[in-house]
Amino acid sequence: MKKSKNNLKEPFVRIVKRDNIKVQQVILIYVLAIICGLLLSSLISVMFSQKGLDDFFKSLFTGALGSERKIWLLLQDTALLLGTSMALLPAFKMKFWNLGGNGQILVGCLAAIACMFYLGGKVDDSIIILLMLIASIAAGAIWAVIPAIFRAKFNTNESLFTLMMNYIAQGLVSLCITIWVKSGSGVLVPIPYGNIPDIxxxxxxxxxxxxxxxxxxxxxxxxxxxxxxxxVVGESINTAKYVGIKVDKVIIRTMILSGAIAGLVGFVLAGSVNHTISTASANNMGFTGIMATWLASFNPLIIILTSFFITFISKGMVEVRKTFMFTNDSISNIVVGIVYFAVIICSFFINYKLVFRKKEKEEIKK
Amino acid sequence: MEKTVILQLKNITKKFGTKVIANNNVSLDVYKGEILSILGENGCGKTTLMNMVAGIYYPDSGKILINGEEVIIRSPRDAFDHKIGMIHQHFKLIDIFSAAQNVALGVEGEKFNLKEVNNRIKEMAKKYGFNINLDKKIYEMSVSEKQTVEILKVLYRGADILILDEPTAVLTPQEIRSLFKVLRAMRDDGKSIIIITHKLNEVMEISDRVAVLRKGDHIATVNTSETTEKELTEMMVGEKVDLNINRTEPVDSKLRLSVSGLTVKSPDGYNVVDNVSFEAFGGEILGIAGIAGSGQKELLEAIAGLNNYESGSLIYYHPKKGKPVSFFHKTYKRVMELARENSFMDVNGNDVDFSKLSKKEIKELVSSEKIIFKEDEVIDLKDKSPREIRELGIRLSFVPEDRLGMGLVGNMDIVDNMMLRSYRKGKSMFLDKKRPQDLADKIISDLKVNTPDSHTAVRKLSGGNVQKVLVGREIAAAPAILMTAYPVRGLDINSSYTIYGLLNEQKQKGVSVIFVGEDLDVLMALSDRILVLSGGKVSGIVDARTTTKDEIGLLMAQSNKNEVTE
Structure with a gap:
């Protein structure tokens, strides 16, 4: 029998599940996590440059909120990310891991640009916009429903399938640009037709x-x-079958909705934001949208906050990068990663708490 | 025998979160060479307490002493170092390994020599009277054989204190008897055996002493010879309980369901339900007995429309006798189809022949409710989905074995769970939450569901309350057939008796109740007839009032043996 002295000590730290936690505590944990993440990332940024901590936070805020235009851009990008999250949300609620947001946005955008490119100047703008809207939504929906059908009928893995659809969408965009841009520059000049009017x-x-x-x-x-x-389908397929829900139908229907909203994001990108397209038009929102959705625990109203937070950090970091004169975006990516990481980790502290071994003194007191 | 204390628990407290006190200041002694039962209802902290001895959990406060010396047990490995071994309710074996390989797995400090291992196990098996084929792979084994491997595994590691968590839950009466023989042999050899259980008759039969836990508190430890089942129950529950199940004679039985030649294939391609035929009548409880996994689940699921079955027929007799034919669920076409299998009469009791009437006349007669079913409506359930079954107005309720994974959605609140069956009603695209709310409130007050409110996620409720919610919902649909699979598994005594009461109430209302159970005493006390399944086949249908436990036990094990040799 082992009998080292160490053996007679209780474990140093134990993990204990919390059963009920107040909303204030949750908010506090999140705020602390964000502050910790920001502090840690600012330290890293400072380490790699000659600037100070105050510069970091100053440029972070000026980057996001520095001018009226910047504020509007922040809000616009938040709205786009929010839209993308709304596309992902119903699929995620169903536990259908749609990783194809990028592709669905991109084909939606492509469909709208195609309308602008071929019909621009030939028919009235209002008709073009209407067609763009229909085409985008249809394209997004089709892009999303293909993996859904395969999942429903052949039980293929939806994550991999939707992910691969992203690359097909990118290829499709490259192909169209090559056809459309005769100069060979590979850049499609913004199209002045079919632009959504300002309000x-x-x-x-x-x-x-x-x-x-x-x-x-x-x-x-x-x-x-x-x-x-x-x-019900998301919680338990067995329950769904037990009550007679047609699981296949629900999967397909929901993915059509999911893709349609992604397509709508593409429509806004084409008609209101960029008026052009590139393979990076989706701005990776298909993935950042996943972050926004998960961080909000699938609550649409909280997604508004998380989308804002994510957009804020990424906008601010662009400015930080400028002032800190980082020549590539690796460091700012690391920094953003750390902030996200802190926020994700803190969900552990919402569900569990750590109990440390009591000090000897305390035990003597008892 | 002289009594030496081998294991002592002193003031053990374990909390989960702030509210749940699993064990409150429990002190307990275990002697060398005794069988101690830890008795208590589900959720009283028996398993938690033993998990702390076995190194799964760590106590919040209190001490564990072995041979008078304080020890710290932080992991199952520590427990083995102190010669403590636990056999868990869910076996932890590797399916594709043989018995001997499983036993030898993870033993440190010796070279892996299967021959040597084999010899040592054989020696142990001989000593205690185990019966096992060491080269057999786990996946070929019956539950009882797997359990034997688990016990051998623990013994092989030199355990002197063996903890068995609900060891008899999945065994036939005959298997229980041989397990007890082995346990006695081990006790006589000086081992200390702790059995976690909630079955009183077994406690009385096997143990030397009984420690009773209730809601985390250690109530008392008594010598088995000096107590009675009644006394133990009162200690467990904390109040007097009437343990009699009131069984009434079936009255006015009508055929409700006729199953013939039903065969269901498993995904692997063998017959999980094999040529099963039986009839179920209204106003009776048909018990279904069998070793776990003998096809009970698949049989019920096939009837409920969840499984596609290979062959056979399911005929449901819709209680329509004397009721008018209506267009409620049916079109004119459907009424004409009905006429092929059913006979009708008019208000005066004279036969009606549709072939002599025009379409218009038929329509008029039906809508004025002047055409009446002469007998119960015959409905073939073949290839009907749960949704179609419901839409045909078939009142078939099903309480599945997997409550939170099938019958209910754990993360939804009680109200949302009430809607599961009925949310589709109405043309609006939005949910009607009023009626489920009323139903939830009614069930909570009628069945005394212990919940903070109707908006609590059912996952957070205790097992008994979860089951009340599920059974309550299924009964609220006013079923003609009520199928229940292991409805009292994991429930405390009071909740169990509430459920028995509900089933009896349904029986008296003329419902045909099908009750799949595991506790033979309950099956024999509650049912009118008992169908015994063995390896997917019906090995017998017996009269519950005259049969014996041994008879059922033999039927349960019957064709199982054949299958193994095949």
Missing amino acids: GNKYLLPIILFIVITILMHIYLRSSKHGYEIS
């Missing part, structure tokens, strides 16, 4: 649009029969 300013419409979609999605998931079916 007040050019940023407002997408913002309003995606906030409305968020509210509608909230109602859809919470109060509609479809939303209920999505939850």
